Amino acid sequence: DSGVTQTPKHLITATGQRVTLRCSPRSGDLSVYWYQQSLDQGLQFLIQYYNGEERAKGNILERFSAQQFPDLHSELNLSSLELGDSALYFCASSVGGDNSYEQYFGPGTRLTVT
Amino acid sequence: GQNIDQPTEMTATEGAIVQINCTYQTSGFNGLFWYQQHAGEAPTFLSYNVLDGLEEKGRFSSFLSRSKGYSYLLLKELQMKDSASYLCAVREVDSNYQLIWGAGTKLIIKP
Numbered sequence: 001d002s003g004v005t006q007t008p009k010h011l012i013t014a015t016g017q018r019v020t021l022r023c024s025p026r027s028g029d030l031s032v033y034w035y036q037q038s039l040d041q042g043l044q045f046l047i048q049y050y051n052g053e054e055r056a057k058g059n060i061l062e063r064f065s066a067q068q069f070p071d072l073h074s075e076l077n078l079s080s081l082e083l084g085d086s087a088l089y090f091c092a093s094s095v096g097g098d099n100s101y102e103q104y105f106g107p108g109t110r111l112t113v114t
Numbered sequence: 115g116q117n118i119d120q121p122t123e124m125t126a127t128e129g130a131i132v133q134i135n136c137t138y139q140t141s142g143f144n145g146l147f148w149y150q151q152h153a154g155e156a157p158t159f160l161s162y163n164v165l166d167g168l169e170e171k172g173r174f175s176s177f178l179s180r181s182k183g184y185s186y187l188l189l190k191e192l193q194m195k196d197s198a199s200y201l202c203a204v205r206e207v208d209s210n211y212q213l214i215w216g217a218g219t220k221l222i223i224k225p
Binding site: 090 | 215
């Protein structure tokens, strides 16, 4: 158990819909990262927040957005969903904001868009 | 530009030794991570190298040569549970210390 929690574990929804994925980092970690992993693909970095502020952006679509709240939990919002958005979405946390320490990954949310 | 190369898939025998290579071309290298990921599960941290040389942790060791842009992960006394993907990620100064992730190497262990 990494100490990072993600909800829900599974999500099935239809094209065009909007969903929200939630992540709680390990106690004491200030950074939250979001990743997308399609079937048999590598990890695609989406976005990082550090202590409530956006720190870095990766290959995040304009239909996707995220935020980190004062209690440091984070939400990833996916809208106008397409079939290709079906993937595992991981959240990770770390102590600092510059990747000098390892990231701890949550169990992931499996999103299926039908 | 940024580029990280790992073999897509490797096969090894239980009890043997396997070496998984990672070569990189990045702007301002500042460390390399190895993670293990079992199918459908979250990645877990294995090692972090920032200086040249070999770091040993039980059955797993990781090596780095900054001048060659090269790292490897060495797994000894392979067990069936080592069947997983192994991800290499480079910390890049010029990207504000973001991680550049390789596509991963799928390791299959046979009895």
